[in-house]
Amino acid sequence: MIEKAAILGGGVIGGGWLARLIENGVEVSVYDPDPEAGRKLGEVLANAERAYGKLTLAPRPAKGAWRLAGSVAEAVEGAELIVEAVPERIDLKHRVYAELEAVNTGGIIASSTSGYKPTDLQAPLKHPGRLIVAHPFNPVYLLPLVEIVAGARTDAGVVERAKAIYAALGMKPLHIRKEIDAFIADRFLEAVWREALWLVKDGIGTTEEIDDAIRFGFGLRWAQMGLFETYRVAGGEAGMRHFIAQFGPCLQWPWTKLTDVPELTDELIDMVASQSDAQSGAHSIRELERIRDDNLVAIMQALKANDWGAGKVLAAYERQLYAAAKTAAQDFSRPFVTVETRVPAEWTDYNGHMNVSRYGQLFSDAADGAMRVIGADQDYISKGLSYFTAETHIRYLDEAHAGDAVTVTTQVLDGAGKKLKLFHQMHHADGRLLATSEEMLIHVNLGTRRACDPAPEVAARLAPIAAAHAALPLPEGAGRAVGQRP
Incomplete structure (x- = not known):
């Protein structure tokens, strides 16, 4: 780097x-x-x-x-x-x-x-x-x-x-293998843009209708399979050869105007600009950028779950970030950061604040973060060992709203043997304590699904953290039962 x-x-x-x-x-x-x-x-x-x-x-x-x-x-x-x-x-x-x-x-x-x-x-x-x-x-x-x-x-x-x-x-x-004008992607964009201008000029469709044809149709396929793989699937079991045999002849038909360029007259420019303003002019450019970003994040996260396309690149980038954090020197003299994020708008409920299930998700993510710190990561799981959550107790202390920056820190309360007890605290960027979660995890053998001691390398990483955190004051709320008075 x-x-x-x-x-x-x-x-x-x-x-x-x-x-x-x-x-x-x-x-x-x-x-x-x-x-x-x-x-x-x-x-x-x-x-x-x-x-x-x-x-x-x-x-x-x-x-x-x-x-x-x-x-x-x-x-x-x-x-x-x-x-x-x-x-x-x-x-x-x-x-x-x-x-x-x-x-x-x-x-x-x-x-x-x-x-x-x-x-x-x-x-x-x-x-x-x-x-x-x-x-x-x-x-x-x-x-x-x-x-x-x-x-x-x-x-x-x-x-x-x-x-x-x-x-x-x-x-x-x-x-790019060979040096050409406009490279690869812009060659496609130029062709689509040129054809779209003809469709507007000839009154076939408005800017919004053309955008709808893309975003509700082939654009979704292209986002995760591109062009050739999409058409290979369209060929059925016989694959690309069948697709070309079936649809190849239409390449000779005069469907498109890709070799003709529409003249950008004042009339055409006014037509495109006015239709575009009517399509999305209710939003400012910065608002449209945020809407675009939210949609792109959601698509990339969905692709990441399937380890595909742009999501596969994101997953590799995250592994790189986790590896760097794992090797970096960390200060375990205090609770360590396991989650830093912002609350997405879709995480809020009818009360206008973050849904209770999302508090649980962030605390679950915090536990995953703690697992990576001690070496109980994906590589460890592939060897047949992991931690299972056995019990949690969450306290909801304050509200988080869409766009709020939140951080979760984790303290090890007990790290001896098969049991691992963690205490997570979620703070707002302004310092407010939003929630806490006390969590008991049990180390298991994934083959037998029974409790067992962690591998020596995980135990060795966990021991000094648990010892350092044992010297810290017991966090307020630890050990509390539901409804217990202060």
């Missing part, structure tokens, strides 16, 4: 890169001449933090610091990765490269361009071997795909280094 990065251009894509980088602990300097850059970036980061809080419960590294730089040179000094996200004008990009090369000669230059070939971008560089295209998708802080394209003079080692960096950021680096 890198420690320091620079971003040149703080627009939508630059802001998304900033969010993903600082959420992964990278220090970032940003240069953008727009006097409103600070405000705009702050709003993007607020939405990103909200989304990340719901995307994963895995312990994330301390957030990286960021600052606005006064010049290109100031921003790129000492940067290991330089994200170029300036407007799509090659003369402007070349001027920016000349400025950065005067200060930084070693960092990877990663252009976020949507269409320029890296060979064309490399033309004026003194050190062209370090330039690649790293084309992301909006929102960059959530969508994992980044298309990596090498130019004619790009060093092979730079491509491999870039792939490792983006994978460590929780992304899916896709190395």
Whole structure:
């Protein structure tokens, strides 16, 4: 992983890169001449933090610091990765490269361009071997795909280094085999966009009706299987060969206008803009971004449960975060953090606060976090050993509402032998104690489903934590029965 990065251009894509980088602990300097850059970036980061809080419960590294730089040179000094996200004008990009090369000669230059070939971008560089295209998708802080394209003079080692960096950021680096205009994904988007404009121009459908055709139909399939795998399934048991034999002839029919470009007249622009405003103009752009992020998080979480597609990338990223937290030095002289998250809107009930079942879920997640700390993780379970919860007692002390940031800390009350007693405390970001949960777990052999002592390596990790926590005061509420008076 890198420690320091620079971003040149703080627009939508630059802001998304900033969010993903600082959420992964990278220090970032940003240069953008727009006097409103600070405000705009702050709003993007607020939405990103909200989304990340719901995307994963895995312990994330301390957030990286960021600052606005006064010049290109100031921003790129000492940067290991330089994200170029300036407007799509090659003369402007070349001027920016000349400025950065005067200060930084070693960092990877990663252009976020949507269409320029890296060979064309490399033309004026003194050190062209370090330039690649790293084309992301909006929102960059959530969508994992980044298309990596090498130019004619790009060093092979730079491509491999870039792939490792983006994978460590929780992304899916896709190395494009050959250098082409617009790469792979934008080729599809251009084709769909062109056909959609014809459908609007010819009065076949409105912008909303066309969007409905995508989001209620093939868009859901594409989100988890893509194009070719979707059509392979459509071919039935005979697979892709049958699909092509059945539907291949229609490729000769004049269904689409993909080779024709509709003229962007004022009339067509007004038609598209007015229909789009009518479709979703009731929401501000920031509100639409949050709605989009909530939907993307839900889809990625659903895919993660099936270890598929973008969810598989998220699962790998979480394993990476858990592994880093496991090896990091932790302070067990006090209760340790096992959950940090924000309350999703769908977790609230008719009273407007978090549903009681979700308190239980977070405390269950906290127990899972404690298991990872002591080494009773997925690898341990695969060996036939685990802990089962035998009893819990939850106290609901205060309200949590949609969007609230909450943290759960865990204290080991008893860690000897087969029994493990934990005490979880859930706090609001403002310091309020929201709830507590006392939990008794029993170590079991998954083969016999009977109690047994934990493996020596788990017992060895648990013992010093239990000893340190034994010196702590008994938390208020521990050992209480239902309805017991203070």
